[in-house]
Amino acid sequence: MWCRDVLYARILGEGTGPRLMKSVLILGLLLISAGLGCSGHSSHQPVTLTYLDVEWDTPDNMPALAQDLQDFTQETGIRVQRLPRPDGSLNQLALWRELLQKGPAAPDVVSIDVIWSGELDQYLVDLKPYFAEQLSKEDPAVGASYTVDGNISAIPHHAYVGVLFYRPDLLRRYGYPEPPKTWNQLETMAARIQAGERARGDKDFWGYVWQGGLDEDLACNALEWQMSDGGGRIIEDDRTITVNNQRAMKAWQRAARWVGSISPPGVVAFGKWDAQNVWGAGKAAFLRSWEGDYGLIHRGWPLSGSPAVRLSELGVTSVPGGRAGRASTLGGNGLAISRTSVHRREALELVRFLIRRDAQEMRAPGHPEPRDLSLYELPRIFKVYPELAKSKEPGARLVARPSVPAGARYEDVTKAYIGAVHSVLTGEKIPSAAAADLEKELVAITDFRTSLPRIN
Secondary structure, three states: OHHHHHHHHHHHHOOOOOOHHHHHHHHHHHHHHHHHHOOOOOOOOOOEEEEEOOOOOOOOOOHHHHHHHHHHHHHHOOEEEEEOOOOOHHHHHHHHHHHHOOHHHOOOEEEEEOOOHHHHHHHEOOOHHHOHHHHHOOOHHHHHOOEEOOEEOOEEEEEEEEEEEEOHHHHHHOOOOOOOOEHHHHHHHHHHHHHHHHHOOOOOOEEEEOOOOOOHHHHHHHHHHHHOOOOOOOEOOOOEEOOOOHHHHHHHHHHHHHEOOOEOHHHHHOOHHHHHHHHHOOOEEEEEEEEEHHHHHHOOHHHHOOOOOOHHHEEEEEOOEEOOEEEEEEEEEEEEEEOOOOOHHHHHHHHHHHHHHHHHHHHOOOOOOOOOEEEEOOOOOOOOOHHHOOOOOOOOEEEOOOHHHHHHHHHHHHHHHHHHHHHHHOOOOOHHHHHHHHHHHHHHHHOOEEOOOOOO
């Protein structure tokens, strides 16, 4: 599909940033015209795969992956064109769906968010016959997130989980030997550190920053709040709606109490980078963020984006918990192949290569240890540097968002959930009204029955 490659090259030339969404619209129109006038590859031309990458920000943002793609081309002769994406999970999903509907003009390989399997499964190859050995080694919670009606829509690539970043220097200054394990401890420690730092002259210092805006990050935060108190997973695996319960309501109300006290009033509009920027400027003691196997190996964006915080003064631990323990939301992405790709064999080669390359990095002897990180009771998925954790107690359990039971309706489900939680954070609704209204809305969206969450 020479013409398709030219069109993607044109869109790549637009770069990222303010012009990206305009470019996305142009790409949609160009793809339509491409279907009317493009001819196929000459048999003498090397194959070029198009790779729609959910982790792509700028060509230099993840140099290790760029090098991997170059190595793949050198090894196989197959070229790879890596495509950009917009910011925001919901914007990305809309673009992925639009492009995968383009038939042979669709990208060959796509990395999909862990919550997109139910929405995109109809466009993707079932990879179970090709990766049985790889799948047998995956964490059950990770593998299940890419399984739809027995089909494997993607092979897990990079797993990310919710974590708490903290400042070991500030914990020492205020006499805390370890980071908080519970939400109550977090509140107490954040309030004390915030008051102390402001008394020392840093008037705009905050105890805790997180993502409270109308985006998927809020769904991840809120799920951790309520799951850690036994408030259910919104929709359970048996397709029952369990969100209207007292434990979920109390968890939302607790978070609303943080707004303007230990967290900035504007946290209800914060996205990922807003919270990151406050933390990176040295203006917060704790940050709820993401970390993963890839991030620990390569010292991911939370570290490189924190110029005001010395690397020797960074810590990572599990998200705090409540009466039901600690819960970390599962994030990350998997590698999938379009059903309409005319280069399926080459696409499978690329997926195998990327999975193999990551496995080699994880097992590499003598890999430098992250001595600039203070690791403490990490979630169980982390197997990279277990000897550096300062406690043998288990960290948080992984919690998957209800994207598989909700299936193609997950986008509507998560928008409803985000809106309900946000209304409590802003004081627009009291928790009981928000939960009751959300339950009705979810029943209308899914036609599932309601019940109470099972208390572990």
